[in-house]
Amino acid sequence: MNLITDSWIPVLNQDGNRATIKPAQLADPNVMELDLPRLDFQGAAYQLLIGLLQTTFAPADVDEWMDYYDNPPSEDDLQLAFDDVIHAFHVDGDDARFMQDFDTLEHISSTNSVANLLIEAPGGNTLKLNKDFFIKRDLVEQLSLPMAALALFTLQINAPSGGVGHRTGLRGGGPMTTLIRPDDTDSTLWQKLWWNVINRETLSYPDPDFSNGSVFPWLAETRVSDKTGEPIYRDEVHPLHIYWAMPRRIRLIIDTPSDEQSASDLIDDVTGEPCLQVVSQYRTQNYGHNYEGDWSPHPITPYRNNPKKPDDTPFSIKAQPGGINYKLWHMLTFTGKEGNSGFVRAKVLDHANEIYAASDGAISASGLWAFSYDMDNMKARGFYSKELPIYHIPSSQQIQLLETVLKLHELSDSIIKQLRNSIKYSWMSERQAKDSKGDMSMIDNMFWQRSEPLFFSAVEDAVNNGGKLTPTAAIDWLSKISKLTERLYEEQVLSSAVVKQRHMEQLNNLRAFLYGNKQLAAFRNRYKSTKENS
Incomplete structure (x- = not known):
């Protein structure tokens, strides 16, 4: 054959x-x-x-x-x-x-x-x-x-x-x-x-x-x-x-x-x-071809290096437990030229931008199919596949867009941490919660999956605004991400047959964080004042 x-x-x-x-x-x-x-x-x-x-x-x-x-x-x-x-x-x-x-x-x-x-x-x-x-x-x-x-x-x-x-x-x-x-x-x-x-x-x-x-x-x-x-x-x-x-x-x-x-x-x-x-x-x-050294940039695989250790060999990005979600998106679509991020995207993305520019936008790509095994040494924990959006944007706006994306991730990470703790302290007594080392990753996965449309709606707004969020889009993202966080808590805790006093206390703590945390409040006030002054 x-x-x-x-x-x-x-x-x-x-x-x-x-x-x-x-x-x-x-x-x-x-x-x-x-x-x-x-x-x-x-x-x-x-x-x-x-x-x-x-x-x-x-x-x-x-x-x-x-x-x-x-x-x-x-x-x-x-x-x-x-x-x-x-x-x-x-x-x-x-x-x-x-x-x-x-x-x-x-x-x-x-x-x-x-x-x-x-x-x-x-x-x-x-x-x-x-x-x-x-x-x-x-x-x-x-x-x-x-x-x-x-x-x-x-x-x-x-x-x-x-x-x-x-x-x-x-x-x-x-x-x-x-x-x-x-x-x-x-x-x-x-x-x-x-x-x-x-x-x-x-x-x-x-x-x-x-x-x-x-x-x-x-x-x-x-x-x-x-x-x-x-x-x-x-x-x-x-x-x-x-x-x-x-x-x-x-x-x-x-x-x-x-x-x-x-x-x-x-x-x-x-x-x-x-x-x-x-x-x-x-x-x-055994003892076949042993490939070593730097193989980046690769035509179809993104890599990452450590900007603080430029002599270290870059390593390919791989899937992690929980699958491929928008938290990885910037690692797959940005390159090290943007703010010394250390990301080295696959060359097909650079080529896609080249085609878009040469055709004056007549030939365009809108999706990035990302797939990978999630490996734990020799053991495959899963195979993940997902299609993510890509945007043809000028290189001059890439740094600003990356800063916007990283800021949204920073705020999301702090929200997830609080959501996880609120649910944990609702499910268990305070003493049990402090000692527990159980796997709460399902909460993170639910958050990333269900907040994905909100993230890409904000990114698309930034793409159309030179890499920066408009005040309307920024406030809309934070408002909807806060409501989503409350819904996730209610689904995991308040949907049970018996609602205890500590459940409502933790809900109040979560709300206090969402509307009073310094980082979130600074983000909200920054864009709120910009909107009012525009």
């Missing part, structure tokens, strides 16, 4: 019907969206196809980018470009295999279940101790070749720490990915992908060599990273290597049906569909 020449990509067409296409058909105007069976596979497939386009079909400049956005290439044109890399996308066979070690690893006697390619699969120790309570063993025993290849790619680009010598991904374990989404809700799949392909004037790099492993590492022997091995740094590989990094040494074992076995007996456990060949096991070897 070959990922370039075979039809394997499940998509949704304009009429809502499902189809399976090959990569050269991506620009078909009838194809609207990918349709993978898992959300992490959906995100990985986007990254694979974006990487393929960037590697083989990147536009020369902004003008060519805009030409292809409105007038997509033909299937023949795409196939001609992809032909250059067919040899790198075999999933099986005797030659080099996609995302698999150059060595066949046949000297490795032990094998692993294909389920272990899935990042959330329970580990060996969990199975040994029978602790797979929530994510059960044996749910996935075999995958079709396309799904096995995609599972492998998903693991390689997200690879968390996996024990001694099992290396993390180039961007660290479970990195945040941020992809541009078009303004037009009726955009085709081609336009959704193309927004994340950067023209070669902006993302400058020499013409690649597709034969020596500098772009596709599986085409050459692995640089073993044991005690005598050396790590890989950015300047040692081609810039396009960043899309195809391969930290794990893995070789899939392909099962072919026996003479007695019908092809219909082979079922992919993720899609539930029959297939001709399956993967049920793989071999692995």
Whole structure:
């Protein structure tokens, strides 16, 4: 099987019907969206196809980018470009295999279940101790070749720490990915992908060599990273290597049906569909490619560095417990140029602003699709995905807008702290509350989720006002956030069958904070006086 020449990509067409296409058909105007069976596979497939386009079909400049956005290439044109890399996308066979070690690893006697390619699969120790309570063993025993290849790619680009010598991904374990989404809700799949392909004037790099492993590492022997091995740094590989990094040494074992076995007996456990060949096991070897050093700025991943320690290596931003919410928004959309913030956004955002300016606003993006695993070392606590708004604003206003956003976060943090304490002291006696170390994060999560519309309404006002809040918007935000805070308290405390005296006392304390706290009062009075004087 070959990922370039075979039809394997499940998509949704304009009429809502499902189809399976090959990569050269991506620009078909009838194809609207990918349709993978898992959300992490959906995100990985986007990254694979974006990487393929960037590697083989990147536009020369902004003008060519805009030409292809409105007038997509033909299937023949795409196939001609992809032909250059067919040899790198075999999933099986005797030659080099996609995302698999150059060595066949046949000297490795032990094998692993294909389920272990899935990042959330329970580990060996969990199975040994029978602790797979929530994510059960044996749910996935075999995958079709396309799904096995995609599972492998998903693991390689997200690879968390996996024990001694099992290396993390180039961007660290479970990195945040941020992809541009078009303004037009009726955009085709081609336009959704193309927004994340950067023209070669902006993302400058020499013409690649597709034969020596500098772009596709599986085409050459692995640089073993044991005690005598050396790590890989950015300047040692081609810039396009960043899309195809391969930290794990893995070789899939392909099962072919026996003479007695019908092809219909082979079922992919993720899609539930029959297939001709399956993967049920793989071999692995530790001490694969060890990526170190600074890999920022990255085309599709935001990073952060410590402004106080400029020599420290930047690290990729990752999801945290509670998911992706607007508290992370400025980390994903701002860059270190604004007030030495330390944020280094993905280059696709800079490119989106470039396209917007070059087209005089005719071609615009309005969304940022952010997704990431939330990892606790080797354990996946969850996979989060969220679409957040983005705005095309002049760079001269970025610093002011960031200051506005950080101020709203500062006030929100103080409100959440008081809300959490008020609820805690309502649920328990004062002595119990002081000693309690229970998890109150659900209160924080509820606040961030339900206050999100208020936040972005305020941000949009600031965007239209040079990065500053208008007095009306500022007072409106504080008023509504205060009412929301009271509602959250009432839902968590006063909705119970028995309302005690301490419940009302804590409600009064919360109200006193919302309308008398120095920070909140200063914010309210500042904008109130400005409004009265205007």
